[in-house]
Amino acid sequence: MNFLDEIKNLKEQIKSKDKFDINFNFDNIVISGMGGSGIVGNIFQEYYTSIPVISIGDYGIPGFVNEKTLFIVVSYSGNTEETLSNVEDAKKKGAHVRAITSGGKLATIVEKSIIIPSGIQPRSALGYMLMPLFNTFAPIDDAIVSQTYGILDDMDKNHSDIKSEAFKIYENSSIPIIYGSKPFKSVAYRWKTQFNENAKTFAFYSYFPELNHNDTMPLKSAYRRDEYLFYAFESDNARINQRIGITEEITGEQFTVVKSPSQDYFSKLFYLIHYADYLTYELALVRNVDPTDVSTIEELKKKLA
Amino acid sequence: MNFLDEIKNLKEQIKSKDKFDINFNFDNIVISGMGGSGIVGNIFQEYYTSIPVISIGDYGIPGFVNEKTLFIVVSYSGNTEETLSNVEDAKKKGAHVRAITSGGKLATIVEKSIIIPSGIQPRSALGYMLMPLFNTFAPIDDAIVSQTYGILDDMDKNHSDIKSEAFKIYENSSIPIIYGSKPFKSVAYRWKTQFNENAKTFAFYSYFPELNHNDTMPLKSAYRRDEYLFYAFESDNARINQRIGITEEITGEQFTVVKSPSQDYFSKLFYLIHYADYLTYELALVRNVDPTDVSTIEELKKKLA
Structure with missing residues (x-):
């Protein structure tokens, strides 16, 4: 796909029905990601405020993360250094970890991942990465x-x-x-x-x-x-x-x-x-x-x- | 006080022993403020992560705010439009509202305010505004x-x-x-x-x-x-x-x-x-x-x- 086709693909991406199957209670959501993947958490955090949603883009995770935290990592490549380090930290704290990725190491270390199509620029996959959050927590008509x-x-x-x-x-x-x-x-x-x-x-x-x-x-x-x-x-x-x-x-x-x-x-x-x-x-x-x-x-x- | 003296006053401000008297349980802290007062919440949010701390600088408050929220408003003048609107919203949701201010309308509508010295530029009062948060939640040696x-x-x-x-x-x-x-x-x-x-x-x-x-x-x-x-x-x-x-x-x-x-x-x-x-x-x-x-x-x- 050339870059112009990637841009034009956005309208197809918003039709994604991907969603997480969440069958446990949680007090807060932490969404981790960097750059073109990190924007996903920032956008969602601004919209969905029914419970505390904290978007992070860094090494290290907040001290409050525990077994009542839904910890969602977003990395298109699945190989982002900062994001992968967050997964280890979140698991140690007992958080429920989920991922949105096209593959990489992330898909192998987080069992319940949503796997999105690979082969485009991360910043061109914004629809694919964002829709699972809407579909799971705030479905769009x-x-x-x-x-x-x-x-x-x-x-x-x-x-x-x-x-x-x-x-x-x-x-x-x-x-x-x-x-x-x-x-x-x-x-x-x-x-x-x-x-x-x-x-x-x-x-x-x-x-x-x-x-x-x-x-x-x-x-x-x-x-x-x-x-x-x-x-x-x-x-x-x-x-x-x-x-x-x-x-x-x-x-x-x-x-x-x-x-x-x-x-x-x-x-x-x-x-x-x-x-x-x-x-x-x-x-x-x-x-x-x-x-x-x-x-x-x-x-x-x-x-x- | 001239502006250079205001700058030099910072070292005195960090000796402040002001703190909130909190005798109830809360699940999260929201800190509201704009500009030179808003930076207070941003700095504290980055440091103190034992529970979710959400710093806002805007009209409107997050949907999760309720009677388990400690809602701290920071406005040096006490007359900041956005911050004052947050107080009304937070009270309606039953949150525990506290303020850090030098006076203004804020001091009259929030009973349990910490009143800091007036008469300097808001951006020169950063120490006065920040210390109550450290003193209350994460005391400095x-x-x-x-x-x-x-x-x-x-x-x-x-x-x-x-x-x-x-x-x-x-x-x-x-x-x-x-x-x-x-x-x-x-x-x-x-x-x-x-x-x-x-x-x-x-x-x-x-x-x-x-x-x-x-x-x-x-x-x-x-x-x-x-x-x-x-x-x-x-x-x-x-x-x-x-x-x-x-x-x-x-x-x-x-x-x-x-x-x-x-x-x-x-x-x-x-x-x-x-x-x-x-x-x-x-x-x-x-x-x-x-x-x-x-x-x-x-x-x-x-x-x-």
């Missing part, structure tokens, strides 16, 4: 999935406006700064990492209303302001949209406000994700860099081994 | 507090090397990027916000090992690489230090590695915090901007009111 499929498909067929934006970023060598807001703060981070990995550019993120307590100052009076290009996600919360407008007004900076064609959580989530897939892919092409190339990351892993 | 006092006092007396660094940032109009690592990821964020508020410059942050899964690509091949200046915190974890070195080696970027003179958690925490206090203060002076000025943030609050 079929009608909403169908609607989302349509929205993604429309973008697959035509995203010329996004391509123009990518060209604008390229022309000015702009650094994108993405301002998310709940429940899509983690999606702003996804945008950042897609710029990093696909387009090989720096990118940064923050969120409303937090940024109104700090970034608002440099937005008005920093040096190098013209080198940045700002994105903000339109919110369901009128107060957040008001903050976006007032921040523009008093700092003089213009934000590109990204608006989803639909308002339910699920389709908005994947619309925003897909938008960045294309924006960063098109930026890679116009910059003449290979969007699939992550050789520097691979080189680092080899040197660490 | 007096000898460690004394040692930390000495380390901060030394920096108050002489930080000419940090002043030189600030000048280097100014000379090149550099944008600082700070790479933290556990348990000081939140301190990297504190650095960012101190650059924003004191020096009115952009600044960004990430952490090891996560950044090895994304930022590593632009570090090697982005445009505008020369415009950034990188900081990394030396870690207790040899694997993290190895990652810092290998990342420098394969990307060709140099990081300024910040090393604490002592290795225990508490003194390292405040050493790193104080380092950024001075770095951003000196940068403000050489840029000829007022480090206390947060008029743009205040203007925004007025327009929102």
